[in-house]
Amino acid sequence: GENVEQHPSTLSVQEGDSAVIKCTYSDSASNYFPWYKQELGKGPQLIIDIRSNVGEKKDQRIAVTLNKTAKHFSLHITETQPEDSAVYFCAASIGRGGSYIPTFGRGTSLIVHP
């Protein structure tokens, strides 16, 4: 099955700095790559996603890049703010019959210091 590796496990930055989280996946058939943000005591919430026919996608301060050849994808957060502090999970999934079952990475705890 799919295996997703995520690095780093912890990332500490100063407010206003950029943060980058990297993931690799094993199954070349994966074609959908979502990123979720989880705050303490809450369930994960989708913040951005990318599909295999696109190399980059941006939404305000966050962007994702995908390199299908190398089987890795990254999350970039610019101008970080204290409210960005949370655990971030990458995931990879194969769309089959219109449905998806994402495999998640182990998470990155992002701490933004004011």
Added chain:
Amino acid sequence: GAGVSQTPSNKVTEKGKYVELRCDPISGHTALYWYRQSLGQGPEFLIYFQGTGAADDSGLPNDRFFAVRPEGSVSTLKIQRTERGDSAVYLCASSPQTGTGYTGELFFGEGSRLTVL
């Protein structure tokens, strides 16, 4: 609108007991997922429903775990003869179906924290 609702939010039980965890998905969402999240880990897939049927139960760790969704809405995860290793947060998620299938986005509940003493 209402999100995914999970009950109980916390459950403490003794080793060997039976436990049921309930999930109320977002109204109209046909896909429903159960994941398990241990401390410091990412969500681990357990089972996926499309409508009433389990389309994929390959993540259930053993036959002590079972899930149902009899009317295609509410789902119950059932754990028999609980073990200390079952302690985790059990997350439920639902997903809407579009004209071409599913978007892939999962809407998660806040989870049920299970502690087995």
